[in-house]
Amino acid sequence: MNSGPAGFTADGIDPPAWEEAAAAALDALAAEFSVTAERRVSAAAGRGTDPASADQRTTWLDTFDWRLYKAGLTLEYLPGRGGSELRLADRASAGRPPGPAGVTGGDAAAVAGSAPERAPDRGAVQPVTGWQASRPHLLAELAGGPVGARLARLVAPRALVPVATTTVTTTVYRLLNADSKTVARFMISRPRLVSGRHATPLPPRLVIAGVRGYPAQERRADRLLAAVPGLSPAAEPLFADALRALGRRPADYSNKVDAAITRAMPAARAGAVILLRLLDTIDANVPGVLADIDTEFLHDLRVGVRRTRSALKLFGDVLGLTRKELAFFAAEFKWVGDLTTPTRDLDVHLLDFEETARGLAAAKPDDLEPFRAFLEQRRRKEFRALARGLRTARFTGLTADWRKKLVALQAGGAGPAAVSAPRSVPSGRSAGGSAGMLAAERTRVAFAKVARRGAAITTDSPAESLHDLRKRAKELRYALEFFAPLHDSAESAKVVGDLKRLQDCLGEFQDTEIQIAEIRALAAAMLAAGEAPAVTLLAMGEITAGLAARQRAARADFERRFAAFAGIDGQRRVSALLRGGVSR
Amino acid sequence: MRTYATYNIKGGVGKTTTAVNLAYLAAESGLRTVLWDLDPQGAASFMFRVKPRVKGGGRAIISGKRPLDDAIKGTDFDNLDLIPADFTYRNMDLLLDSAAGGQGAGAGHGGDGKPGSAPGGKPARKLGRLLAPLATEYDVVFLDCPPSVSLVSENVLHAADVIVVPLIPTTLSVRTLEQLSDFVDEFKGRKPELVAFFSMVDRRKKLHREIAEKLSAERVEVASTAIPALSVIETMSVERAPVTVFAPASAAAKAYRALWAEISAR
Numbered sequence: 001m002n003s004g005p006a007g008f009t010a011d012g013i014d015p016p017a018w019e020e021a022a023a024a025a026l027d028a029l030a031a032e033f034s035v036t037a038e039r040r041v042s043a044a045a046g047r048g049t050d051p052a053s054a055d056q057r058t059t060w061l062d063t064f065d066w067r068l069y070k071a072g073l074t075l076e077y078l079p080g081r082g083g084s085e086l087r088l089a090d091r092a093s094a095g096r097p098p099g100p101a102g103v104t105g106g107d108a109a110a111v112a113g114s115a116p117e118r119a120p121d122r123g124a125v126q127p128v129t130g131w132q133a134s135r136p137h138l139l140a141e142l143a144g145g146p147v148g149a150r151l152a153r154l155v156a157p158r159a160l161v162p163v164a165t166t167t168v169t170t171t172v173y174r175l176l177n178a179d180s181k182t183v184a185r186f187m188i189s190r191p192r193l194v195s196g197r198h199a200t201p202l203p204p205r206l207v208i209a210g211v212r213g214y215p216a217q218e219r220r221a222d223r224l225l226a227a228v229p230g231l232s233p234a235a236e237p238l239f240a241d242a243l244r245a246l247g248r249r250p251a252d253y254s255n256k257v258d259a260a261i262t263r264a265m266p267a268a269r270a271g272a273v274i275l276l277r278l279l280d281t282i283d284a285n286v287p288g289v290l291a292d293i294d295t296e297f298l299h300d301l302r303v304g305v306r307r308t309r310s311a312l313k314l315f316g317d318v319l320g321l322t323r324k325e326l327a328f329f330a331a332e333f334k335w336v337g338d339l340t341t342p343t344r345d346l347d348v349h350l351l352d353f354e355e356t357a358r359g360l361a362a363a364k365p366d367d368l369e370p371f372r373a374f375l376e377q378r379r380r381k382e383f384r385a386l387a388r389g390l391r392t393a394r395f396t397g398l399t400a401d402w403r404k405k406l407v408a409l410q411a412g413g414a415g416p417a418a419v420s421a422p423r424s425v426p427s428g429r430s431a432g433g434s435a436g437m438l439a440a441e442r443t444r445v446a447f448a449k450v451a452r453r454g455a456a457i458t459t460d461s462p463a464e465s466l467h468d469l470r471k472r473a474k475e476l477r478y479a480l481e482f483f484a485p486l487h488d489s490a491e492s493a494k495v496v497g498d499l500k501r502l503q504d505c506l507g508e509f510q511d512t513e514i515q516i517a518e519i520r521a522l523a524a525a526m527l528a529a530g531e532a533p534a535v536t537l538l539a540m541g542e543i544t545a546g547l548a549a550r551q552r553a554a555r556a557d558f559e560r561r562f563a564a565f566a567g568i569d570g571q572r573r574v575s576a577l578l579r580g581g582v583s584r
Numbered sequence: 585m586r587t588y589a590t591y592n593i594k595g596g597v598g599k600t601t602t603a604v605n606l607a608y609l610a611a612e613s614g615l616r617t618v619l620w621d622l623d624p625q626g627a628a629s630f631m632f633r634v635k636p637r638v639k640g641g642g643r644a645i646i647s648g649k650r651p652l653d654d655a656i657k658g659t660d661f662d663n664l665d666l667i668p669a670d671f672t673y674r675n676m677d678l679l680l681d682s683a684a685g686g687q688g689a690g691a692g693h694g695g696d697g698k699p700g701s702a703p704g705g706k707p708a709r710k711l712g713r714l715l716a717p718l719a720t721e722y723d724v725v726f727l728d729c730p731p732s733v734s735l736v737s738e739n740v741l742h743a744a745d746v747i748v749v750p751l752i753p754t755t756l757s758v759r760t761l762e763q764l765s766d767f768v769d770e771f772k773g774r775k776p777e778l779v780a781f782f783s784m785v786d787r788r789k790k791l792h793r794e795i796a797e798k799l800s801a802e803r804v805e806v807a808s809t810a811i812p813a814l815s816v817i818e819t820m821s822v823e824r825a826p827v828t829v830f831a832p833a834s835a836a837a838k839a840y841r842a843l844w845a846e847i848s849a850r
Contacts (some may be wrong), residue, residue: 174660180824181633182660212665213634213657 006234007187007207008225009241015201021230022188025206028224029175029186033217038172038185057194059133060085060239063158064288066251072153073122073241075147077133079164082354084131086147089123124150136161138292157351159294161462161506164242165194166202174227175221176209183202183217185209192239193245198434202241204235253284255300257307257481263436267318270435271311272409274482275319278308279403286399290387295347298386302344305337310478321410328404332398339389345518346379355545370536374526439483440578446476447574451566457558463513466558470506477503482565498573506559508554512547519544586717588847589744589776593760595731598750598783601817601827602730602843606748608826609844611664615723618665620654620715622676622740623730625670632659634668641672645714646679652714653721660843661829665722677735707735712743739766745775750783750811752839753795755803765805773834779847781807782850809843812836 008025010018029035059077062068068075069091076087126145131137136159142148151160168191177185187207192199206225210218223233243249261270261275282304288297291370316326353372357365389395449472457465480487480496523540528533564570588606603619611617621628626636634657644650656665657826672679715725729740741747749764752759763778768775780803783794800806811817814836816827823830828837 179633181637182658205832211658 002453006237007205008228008231009205009234011204011230011232017230018201018204021228022204022206025186025188025225025231026173028228029039029221032220032224033175033177033183034180035186036174036176055167055169057133057165057167058238059274060163060242061137061160062163063155064161064293065158065253065255065300067154067158069150071251072238075151075160077128077131079131079133083507084129086128086131086142086145087123087128088125088147088150091346094370101306112449124148133162136291138294151425160294161293163248164239164246166191166238166242167194167199167466168192168238175217177217183211183214184221185211186221191241193242195246195380200245202238202245205238206231213507255281255303257484259482259485261435261483261485263434263439263486264434265435266412267435267438268320269313269410269412270438271315271319272406275308275311276403276406276410278304278311279399279406282308283399283403286390290390292383295319295344295351298340298344298347302337302340305333306474307478307481309333309337310475311482314446314475314479314482315438318438321409322406325405327443329398329402332394336389336395336398339395340386342382343379343386345514346375348381349375349515349518350379356546358544360539360542361544363535367533367535367539370526370533371522371540374522374529374531378522435483436486439479439486443476443479443483444574444578446479450476454562454566457562463509465512466506466555470503470510473499473503473506487577488580491573491580495570495573495577496572502561502565505554505557509551509558516544516551518549519547585715585722586724586746587715587744588724588746588748589729589740590726590748590750591729591737591740591744591764592731592749592792593733593737593764594749594752597752598733598811598817599613600631600728600781602748602750602811602840603726603821604631604820605627605826605840606830606844606847607724608661608664609841610724610726610848611661612828613844613848614663616663617726618667618718618722619726619728620667621669622673622736623669623728624671624673625730626671627670627821631820631824631826632657632668633664634659636669636671638668638670638672642670642676642679643672643679644711646676646683648683648714652718660825667800670812673730673736678848680710680735680739683707683710686840708738709742711736711739715743732753741776742771746777746850747790747845749778749780751780751799751806752784753782753789753792753799755795757795758799761803761805770802777850778805779807779850780805782810783845784813785810786813805841807846809839809846810841811843 010021012018014139026035057079061075072091074089074091076089078085078087114506124146126142126147128142138159139148139156168189170187170189173186173188174182175186176453177183185208187209189205189207191202193202208218208221208225226233240250246281257274257277259270261273265273265326280327282301285297285301288294289301312326312330312333318331319326321329335436350372353375357368360368372402450469451466453469453472457469477496477499480492480499484492519540523532523537527537590603590606592599600623607617607619619628619632625732627771629636638645638655640650643651645655652667655667657668659666672757711727718725718807727740727744747764747768749761751761761778765778769780781793782783782800785796796810800808800810812835813833816831816834816836820830826840827834828840
């Protein structure tokens, strides 16, 4: 059996057992080869007898939402005395034990167990200076390099955050034939997970690295290792071991709802499960918001809050909360939403800034710099207010109490009576007892609202009617997302696809209007503060003109989008989707 | 890819020790290096502890039946690979001639019936063509040549960018260099650069000192670095490693380093 480039890993969780297996491996190889420690060679010392070993530290980076992992990539930061670098690789080819530095003799690529110069298709290496492994880094810091270029579309606007750090000590042995010629190398890598000042040993990895022209000996050495008790072919990269030791798993954060609900589950419990999942998302993002790592922590937190409010409206009555409790939590989450809005609005302006500046026809991009400075200053101020709010007892108490409540509801603490006796059921019908019935009924109601209100919109309707429709469409979208595990995924994708296009149209219509109003207000504020050069105001005027054109285009597009979603075919699709939800 | 060949008509002048040490130093400096041991005696292969054997023999390689790539062995050293010798290389003249002839290059046969008698003909350039595919993988090739005047040596001279000629400090060595220089001058098209240096110099011998000093001053192709006659160089065949590895601080190692610095800077 050929172990492949990943080699073998010691079984179990017991460091003394790992060392026993490593010693047994050395013995097994010594039965057929002369095994000699790689010499440490320095010009002065001549030869030494210590096994050459060297430490290599590796920090794995990804976005908070695992965009690189999901794209099948790994990004490693490798500090080194000769220069530090970031290494991007396909996951299939990454994660091999790093080679020892300063080992003379042998082909460096063979010692490393991989060929660094044989870069995988999507791989890239970029030297970095002043990189701090323990801190998040924005992609702008990598501008101009090959890794930065390859990650730009995938990662932005997210930051790269350190996920795990290991230090690997690798000891290299040579396997010699009867002529004392090195025919293969044997490397024992002993990784440790580094967390602050603590280092936790991880299972060692044992790798045979071939020497060119000696494939039979490499295979033989691999077979000898395969027969050693306590060793198994390494199935996973070191990163996986490091994550496991951290108590994490890959892609353990996602802003998708993806609640573990079934059709047969009592409605109250399913509702609690969905809301707990939303609360997890809110809680997971708070530290990233406070540390201001990137804009998407706040975005995801806001989505979590908005979904929570929507869920309370959609099925809060079946949870088993009192009317007072329901009103309290709805009001408190509205407060959280409002707390986050000013910062997010400014984030949106700043995120779009470069593209907006590039799109100017008459004005020069530089004309807008005072506007950017003003936005950034505003954002700093609003962010301080946001951070203060998230640190209040009101916020921390809210999330803690809400979790306590939901855990009790999930466990059935509220009792089945609450489920069977909903207090305020839309359109006067009962939600029934099961999650499947709840999903069908409430989604149907949400769809009917969208269909009815959308159909009433004419070319003469005021903007407010479209804004209102946007809210209803969002509620329907959330309903479809909350109950997605109960629906047929292909049918669901079709409905959600049409709905999403309608939402995009409505969103464009309203967002451009809001942005125009905001830019006008900001222009007035800049003028009042004496920070508004004429060219900047002119450029801002050009931006509002562009936004107004986009808004008109969105309005013109509405009818087509609405018909595609809520026309006869659309209605049939929704009916089919919801029938499936009830019957199965 | 830059190709160096160590060559002298005479044997026992230090060709192999030069090829082994310079190839090692090239590799050590970070250049991806391969050394082809063309001498059927296999001394360079022996020094790198590689068996002097090639699958299918010289014929398989020269005929192109097996790519040269297949014969390459990793040495114990970073960046340094070896194409081992094979006893069948003793017939390499015939192999080169027939391989070239087999490709419809009968013109390689001159009127006098000796192989390779048309200087610079197809048989004389066969080795160069075999080496060409290695250019993507290596920065430097060293060819360690058997001592002779033959189609093999003519091939080597055509394939090389630089011919490194070890000279024993005798009056005859001057003649050797002149002969080689004239021979290379007759090449049509690209001509290799000649770099000679004095090898096995005994500083105690007045004649050695005089010839070495005079010639390196007079002739531009003679390097200023000389390799002294030292017993540590002879122990290479016992240690089976470059002297720069097993005695890195020795005078011999220093001399080879200086020689490589001088040759590689040209």
